[in-house]
Amino acid sequence: xxxxxxxxxxxxxxxxxxxxxxxxxxxxxxxxxxxxxxxxxxxxxxxxxxxxxxxxxxxxxxxxxxxxxxxxxxxxxxxxxxxxxxxxxxxxxxxxxxxxxxxxxxxxxxxxxxxxxxxxxxxxxxxxxxxxxxxxxxxxxxxxxxxxxxxxxxxxxxxxxxxxxxxxxxxxxxxxxxxxxxxxxxxxxxxxxxxxxxxxxxxxxxxxxxxxxxxxxxxxxxxxxxxxxxxxxxxxxxxxxxxxxxxxxxxxxxxxxx
Amino acid sequence: xxxxxxxxxxxxxxxxxxxxxxxxxxxxxxxxxxxxxxxxxxxxxxxxxxxxxxxxxxxxxxxxxxxxxxxxxxxxxxxxxxxxxxxxxxxxxxxxxxxxxxxxxxxxxxxxxxxxxxxxxxxxxxxxxxxxxxxxxxxxxxxxxxxxxxxxxxxxxxxxxxxxxxxxxxxxxxxxxxxxxxxxxxxxxxxxxxxxxxxxxxxxxxxxxxxxxxxxxxxxxxxxxxxxxxxxxxxxxxxxxxxxxxxxxxxxxxxxxx
Numbered sequence: 001x002x003x004x005x006x007x008x009x010x011x012x013x014x015x016x017x018x019x020x021x022x023x024x025x026x027x028x029x030x031x032x033x034x035x036x037x038x039x040x041x042x043x044x045x046x047x048x049x050x051x052x053x054x055x056x057x058x059x060x061x062x063x064x065x066x067x068x069x070x071x072x073x074x075x076x077x078x079x080x081x082x083x084x085x086x087x088x089x090x091x092x093x094x095x096x097x098x099x100x101x102x103x104x105x106x107x108x109x110x111x112x113x114x115x116x117x118x119x120x121x122x123x124x125x126x127x128x129x130x131x132x133x134x135x136x137x138x139x140x141x142x143x144x145x146x147x148x149x150x151x152x153x154x155x156x157x158x159x160x161x162x163x164x165x166x167x168x169x170x171x172x173x174x175x176x177x178x179x180x181x182x183x184x185x186x187x188x189x190x191x192x193x194x195x196x197x198x199x200x201x202x203x204x205x206x207x208x209x210x211x212x213x214x215x216x217x218x219x220x221x222x223x224x225x226x227x228x229x230x231x232x233x234x235x236x237x238x239x240x241x242x243x244x245x246x247x248x249x250x251x252x253x254x255x256x257x258x
Numbered sequence: 259x260x261x262x263x264x265x266x267x268x269x270x271x272x273x274x275x276x277x278x279x280x281x282x283x284x285x286x287x288x289x290x291x292x293x294x295x296x297x298x299x300x301x302x303x304x305x306x307x308x309x310x311x312x313x314x315x316x317x318x319x320x321x322x323x324x325x326x327x328x329x330x331x332x333x334x335x336x337x338x339x340x341x342x343x344x345x346x347x348x349x350x351x352x353x354x355x356x357x358x359x360x361x362x363x364x365x366x367x368x369x370x371x372x373x374x375x376x377x378x379x380x381x382x383x384x385x386x387x388x389x390x391x392x393x394x395x396x397x398x399x400x401x402x403x404x405x406x407x408x409x410x411x412x413x414x415x416x417x418x419x420x421x422x423x424x425x426x427x428x429x430x431x432x433x434x435x436x437x438x439x440x441x442x443x444x445x446x447x448x449x450x451x452x453x454x455x456x457x458x459x460x461x462x463x464x465x466x467x468x469x470x471x472x473x474x475x476x477x478x479x480x481x482x483x484x485x486x487x488x489x490x491x492x493x494x495x496x497x498x499x500x501x502x503x504x505x506x507x508x509x510x511x512x513x514x515x516x
Binding site: 019020093094098100101119120124125127133143147162 | 273275276277278284356366372373375376377379382383385386387391392393394401403404414415423424425497501
């Protein structure tokens with residue numbers, strides 16, 4: 001007899017490269033009966049789930065047709081009750097602008113035990129993957145992660161304070177508001193303040209544009225960058241080192257010397 | 259003949275639980291000739307390196323005897339030249355207050371190819387593991403990660419701006435300055451502002467204290483919290499949900515229904 005034990009695990013899928021998921025996430029996927037994944041989760045990760053598990057795309061991305069959050073919440077609970085372990089696989093980390101807590105809360109309120117396996121957020125990894133440290137001794141003492149666009153389309157208010165600080169600013173979902181963001185920061189940090197825009201930071205086809213607040217809007221390659229991308233503003237951008245990342249495996253650098 | 263190919267990979271070890279390391283980090287450790295690890299990296303992770311690899315503790319922790327950064331830099335280069343692939347295993351993420359970039363820079367300047375594998379920082383995972391979302395729609399639009407203590411022992415200046423914002427504030431290495439930090443935030447956010455202090459967030463013996471700016475200094479269990487711990491200030495603390503984490507495996511919740 002099949003005794004269903006409903007449960008939900010929110011799992012962070014990491015910033016894109018399927019190897020940037022945790023061992024715990026892989027173990028969790030092994031025990032999935034249903035995987036609900038979004039647009040930012042690498043679909044190669046679905047192979048960690050049993051072939052018998054249901055794998056359902058519930059992605060949302062700005063400007064695309066989206067299923068509503070309430071519908072996803074109901075799917076989680078419905079599948080948990082009928083199938084067992086629902087893994088909610090979300091790009092990056094479920095708790096960094098991921099609305100993961102809303103899903104966990106809803107499931108718990110419906111009596112479903114719910115758990116969380118953190119993932120690597122693009123907010124904290126993509127700059128480093130491009131050779132830019134989020135923090136460097138003597139240069140800055142903090143970093144501030146902000147969503148560029150609020151639900152009502154306005155610019156996040158914290159951006160005004162962020163501009164005044166010495167923090168490295170990491171802006172997610174800000175590309176559409178780039179001109180407004182640059183204008184705001186120009187007033188506080190000046191046109192020489194360096195800035196980076198990074199798309200697909202952990203993947204083969206990553207794209208990193210380095211400029212300044214004064215120069216970015218006229219950068220000839222700006223139109224080659226597409227969302228989702230992160231914007232990094234701060235003096236640490238000047239510390240950028242060249243780093244090869246995506247081709248590591250091809251070049252065999254992880255091969256051990258013998 | 260043994261042809262040495264010197265290289266350095268900075269690897270994030272995650273927030274403590276040895277399962278919260280990435281697949282990429284594990285693959286990197288597989289190819290290590292030397293592992294230099296610090297106090298915050300879980301030593302269980304050393305088992306991913308070959309038994310023949312040298313494993314050397316180079317940990318630094320506030321108040322303990324520490325080897326100097328310059329010495330670590332020289333060890334990296336020396337071992338890379340004589341042994342091959344040096345993996346620098348650092349707790350959390352090497353680029354989040356980890357001084358990873360200084361090591362990478364030094365190695366590159368000495369002609370050693372250097373790479374980076376991000377890890378899960380405690381800054382972005384420990385709150386979630388305690389059931390507290392870093393961000394929640396309608397409550398906040400950003401989070402700010404700050405080191406509590408600067409090299410000269412002073413309070414980070416960005417904390418003054420942080421107090422004025424609506425950001426969730428995550429303070430690392432701030433426990434010793436808790437009274438000063440609380441005093442600073444009280445002036446801007448008031449005594450009802452909730453706060454959490456979390457020690458060993460991803461381990462069995464984790465400890466989470468929930469209070470308010472007005473109440474924390476008199477909390478009877480405050481003296482049970484020891485460094486390293488993170489301080490989280492913001493309204494999201496009120497959204498805390500109960501979550502079981504560390505005992506997941508023992509309870510078999512990752513077992514699949516059959």
